[in-house]
Amino acid sequence: MAKNIKKYFQENGIWFLFILPALLVYLIFMAAPLLDSMRLSFYTGKGYTPTEFVGLQNYIDLFTNPIWRERFFGALKNTFIFFAIHMIVQNSLGLFFANLLANDFRGRGFFRTVIFAPATLSVLVAGFLWTLILNPHWGAINQTLKAIGLATWAKPWLGEENLALPVIALTSVWQWVGMPTVLFLAGLLGIPEELLEAARVDGASSGYVFWRIKLPLIKPVIGVVAILTFVDNFNAFDVVYAMAGAKGEPGYSTDLLATFFYRTGIAGEHPIGIPNMGMGAAIATITFVILMVGVLFWLYSSRKNEDLV
Amino acid sequence: MMSRSQKIFTYFALSIWAFIAIFPIWTLIVNSFKPQKEIFSNPFGLPQTFTLEGYKAVLLKGNFGTYFLNTIYVTVISLALIVFFGSLAAYALAKWNSKASIFLYVFFIAGLMIPIRLGTIDLIRLMQFFSLQDTIWSLIPVYVAMGMPISIFILTAFVKNLPKEMFDAAKVDGASEWHIYLKIVVPLLRPAIATVAIFNMMKIWNDFWFPLVFIRAEESRTVALGVSLLFGQYRTDWTRALSTLSLAAIPILILYILLSREFIKGLTAGAVKG
Numbered sequence: 001m002a003k004n005i006k007k008y009f010q011e012n013g014i015w016f017l018f019i020l021p022a023l024l025v026y027l028i029f030m031a032a033p034l035l036d037s038m039r040l041s042f043y044t045g046k047g048y049t050p051t052e053f054v055g056l057q058n059y060i061d062l063f064t065n066p067i068w069r070e071r072f073f074g075a076l077k078n079t080f081i082f083f084a085i086h087m088i089v090q091n092s093l094g095l096f097f098a099n100l101l102a103n104d105f106r107g108r109g110f111f112r113t114v115i116f117a118p119a120t121l122s123v124l125v126a127g128f129l130w131t132l133i134l135n136p137h138w139g140a141i142n143q144t145l146k147a148i149g150l151a152t153w154a155k156p157w158l159g160e161e162n163l164a165l166p167v168i169a170l171t172s173v174w175q176w177v178g179m180p181t182v183l184f185l186a187g188l189l190g191i192p193e194e195l196l197e198a199a200r201v202d203g204a205s206s207g208y209v210f211w212r213i214k215l216p217l218i219k220p221v222i223g224v225v226a227i228l229t230f231v232d233n234f235n236a237f238d239v240v241y242a243m244a245g246a247k248g249e250p251g252y253s254t255d256l257l258a259t260f261f262y263r264t265g266i267a268g269e270h271p272i273g274i275p276n277m278g279m280g281a282a283i284a285t286i287t288f289v290i291l292m293v294g295v296l297f298w299l300y301s302s303r304k305n306e307d308l309v
Numbered sequence: 310m311m312s313r314s315q316k317i318f319t320y321f322a323l324s325i326w327a328f329i330a331i332f333p334i335w336t337l338i339v340n341s342f343k344p345q346k347e348i349f350s351n352p353f354g355l356p357q358t359f360t361l362e363g364y365k366a367v368l369l370k371g372n373f374g375t376y377f378l379n380t381i382y383v384t385v386i387s388l389a390l391i392v393f394f395g396s397l398a399a400y401a402l403a404k405w406n407s408k409a410s411i412f413l414y415v416f417f418i419a420g421l422m423i424p425i426r427l428g429t430i431d432l433i434r435l436m437q438f439f440s441l442q443d444t445i446w447s448l449i450p451v452y453v454a455m456g457m458p459i460s461i462f463i464l465t466a467f468v469k470n471l472p473k474e475m476f477d478a479a480k481v482d483g484a485s486e487w488h489i490y491l492k493i494v495v496p497l498l499r500p501a502i503a504t505v506a507i508f509n510m511m512k513i514w515n516d517f518w519f520p521l522v523f524i525r526a527e528e529s530r531t532v533a534l535g536v537s538l539l540f541g542q543y544r545t546d547w548t549r550a551l552s553t554l555s556l557a558a559i560p561i562l563i564l565y566i567l568l569s570r571e572f573i574k575g576l577t578a579g580a581v582k583g
Contacts, residue, residue, distance in 0.1 A: 014401075025450060025453050026420065029425075029450045030428065030455065032431070033425075033435065034423065034428040101323070107320075113569045117331065117562070122532075125554050133336070143352060206315075238517050265429075
């Protein structure tokens with residue numbers, strides 16, 4: 001027995017050594033904090049020492065206590081809307097551009113580079129830049145609308161409760177649309193040319209070719225784009241922080257799960273400024289569970305699709 | 310071949326979006342060289358009165374130089390560690406056939422779908438425990454951990470695709486695993502390492518969350534954190550506000566223009582699934 005173990009390590013020990021540095025960093029700074037956050041969600045206490053065990057009380061408060069419930073469900077709803085706008089607008093635009101870029105014409109490399117360019121900016125910089133462009137008095141959008149005689153269309157884009165969240169989501173779409181574009185483009189370019197040519201010879205319209213041939217063939221790419229959009233946007237923080245502050249102004253109408261998490265567990269609510277880490281951990285854990293459910297559902301359905309093909 | 314009308318439509322639609330994509334960046338950069346009054350009277354054209362006042366204020370009165378150096382340190386050190394740890398682990402995970410290696414691989418890859426930010430509460434406590442809060446050293450281990458899943462994912466796939474004979478030949482010649490890693494694997498991995506480096510560089514350079522929660526001290530701020538504070542301060546002085554944003558954006562934009570192909574490959578690397 002002891003001999004076997006010794007032999008095992010003589011043969012495999014070197015591999016353990018190779019993996020060890022990556023594993024240690026990953027364990028200590030990623031896996032353990034994620035798991036320990038779940039444990040902390042069962043505790044309460046002011047500031048950095050949540051030491052008092054309260055069981056499920058943080059969760060019960062989030063779901064039922066009026067002080068928490070309104071903020072929590074508000075943030076959850078806004079996060080979902082924020083994600084849905086990306087899913088629909090960003091990914092449809094991306095598919096549309098990719099379908100155009102998949103053709104052979106002069107300048108497609110240029111267009112691809114330009115469409116992707118905003119994605120290289122920091123989210124914070126893009127967010128701040130758009131607050132200036134959307135500034136109700138001096139911003140380029142309202143100035144232009146006034147100049148072309150559409151002054152009534154000029155609005156305080158970030159100041160109205162039912163307008164601010166879609167506007168912020170659309171600036172984020174502006175920044176990230178290059179991602180689905182490039183991914184869909186790679187998928188479309190992977191379709192054998194003979195297949196499309198054969199369909200055209202048979203007299204298929206370009207609409208038919210797109211909906212009935214191209215789209216089913218890039219189904220795996222659509223799945224990847226969908227899951228990336230989901231994980232990235234359920235976790236969005238920077239753009240709202242830059243454009244609407246940590247409280248999701250106006251009137252919490254742009255508050256996302258991540259800004260709620262930040263205020264509750266890290267910064268502390270104004271004016272006291274003492275974080276409630278246990279409650280913050282509970283919000284993080286709920287976000288984690290939502291993400292896991294989404295990812296598992298995706299894995300399950302993409303596997304089922306594979307079986308069918 | 311595209312028909313004439315298809316071609317016109319393609320150019321038309323793409324030009325509109327190209328304009329929408331570029332226009333904000335254009336106004337950002339040209340307006341940062343204009344005095345406040347001209348930004349409002351001539352918001353879209355080239356500056357008539359050219360001024361560097363905004364840049365002077367940000368660089369001389371603000372501590373932008375410090376923020377910039379901090380960000381470079383953090384990014385370079387984190388990237389070096391990510392590439393070293395990641396390639397070492399990827400080589401082992403690709404070559405070692407066992408249940409343990411499959412388990413470890415899946416364990417690393419699971420991190421692709423889980424944002425490290427959800428562990429922030431614990432990370433803050435951890436940094437206090439190590440007395441790293443308020444220093445740039447608090448950021449590095451977190452970024453290295455955050456970079457492991459994607460790096461191991463890309464690099465392991467790459468090593469698996471290398472011709473097996475190469476390793477066997479080296480083995481026969483009596484080379485140690487460490488020697489094979491250093492002399493054979495690393496040179497061959499270069500293109501994959503470039504992809505990994507660009508992906509992580511953008512995440513780290515542009516990250517705002519961890520500087521926001523770990524760092525307050527002036528001397529430890531990164532560009533993203535500095536920009537958020539300077540922008541708040543200069544909110545009414547548009548020349549300075551735009552100069553701040555330009556200083557943060559221009560270095561990356563120049564790199565992107567020079568290496569756009571590699572950038573697009575690197576940034577979309579998270580989606581390369583089999």
